Amino acid sequence: MPRFHCPVALQAGQHLSLPANAARHVQVLRMQPGQSITLFNGEGGEWDATITRIGRSEVEALIGAHHATDREPMRAVHLAVGMPANDRMDWLVEKATELGVASVQPLHTAHGVLRLSGERAAKKQAHWQSVAVAACEQCGGNRVPWIHPVRDLAEWLPAPGSEQDRLAGRVRCVLSLAPGAGTLSGALSVEAPATSVTFLSGPEGGLNASEDALARSNGFLPVSLGQRVLRAETASLVALVMALS
Template identity: 40%
Template sequence: MALPRFFVAQPLALGAQFDLPEGVARHVQVVRMQPGEMVTLFNGEGGEYQAQITAMGKKTVSVQVQTFAEVNRESPLRLTLVQAISAAERMDYTVQKAAELGVTVFQPVISQYCQQRYSGERAEKRIAHWQGVAASAAEQCGRTRLMEIRPIITLAQYLQAGLQSELNLLMCPTGAVHHSLLPAAVASATVLVGPEGGYSPEEDESAIAAGYTPLILGPRIFRTETVAPVIAGLLQLRYGDFA
């Protein structure tokens, strides 16, 4: 049976003794673990650590790191998802599934049809929230590195930075290219996904002018929260660790 697995945002080393973060400790107590039992810890820097519970207080759980395993469950495909911000629950779902499906970089952007717009402190809080969603997904799916979630910018700002991958795709219901026509092999890919209602015609034109290839998946129109997991799964099957 697999050990309970938790993300801890701190340095880890063999022999280290420390109290688990409050949220992790609460989880350990809820599932009624006891001193002497083992947990798996990771800090997003690669590999996993097995730690033994040494003591439990009313709100604290102390552990000692016993062993380290150099495991790597990252895809060989460096996949960047540029996702226009959608409604709260839909965006959380997108972040969660992107993390599970091996997306390397998650870039939230504001576009013309976005119903949610964040700036300043609100933007920082949303980024922190999405980082928590991604960390929980990594705990569940076995990733040893966290998906990088970048600060919110506008789509125009992202396009101005230029192409950053070998394959650059714009998810577009009127796309001229079917996924069956994608190249045979690439090491990196960037995908632009719009919000509810998609990108505006002007934004599609700007992305295409910037070098993005419009792509269509099939005959049906997907919701924004469906597009990201579908294209991520397809690209992992073609170029990544689903192959």
């Protein structure tokens, strides 16, 4: 059954005009009044709905039963990535959403080719957010990952993890090519199973030595994904899959 993101309050018995993106999608699919669809608003679960009217630019639906369906991973995994160039960031956001990422933080780093600011950065963020929405509609996810505004790495780096963070199972890792980097499995098994993981990774060319050292000084554990050097977008997704396994 077709699924549509509808980021408004939903309740059974409600007559609703679908948001513009969802309405346009219904029309592209050439759906007709009386057909059933599924709606989700990102706050958990999904609703049955029936199309009641299709106009030139609007679509109305009757909201049916709510189902508390949860297809989210048990562990929240966040990606902070030095933005890869061209359409690779789109691909990363799409695939990370399908796999169950909780959020994505695009970053400016020293080796990054893509530089965004002002209106262009805001448009890119909105575009990536729409990519995440479309991926959720396709894969069955009911919580859309948040794509954060673009930031500089040094500005974004959070403060060093506290003892409370560690006891709560929150782990932060930097994907590192430097000698001595540990294994991901080792980082995730420190003291107690991690319930929340943040991965920091670089763009093409990776993080430079200063950025790697800065991440470590801010509480990030250096981890390696193996002996092969992976593409920027591949490395983030491999770490995501390993953390969710």
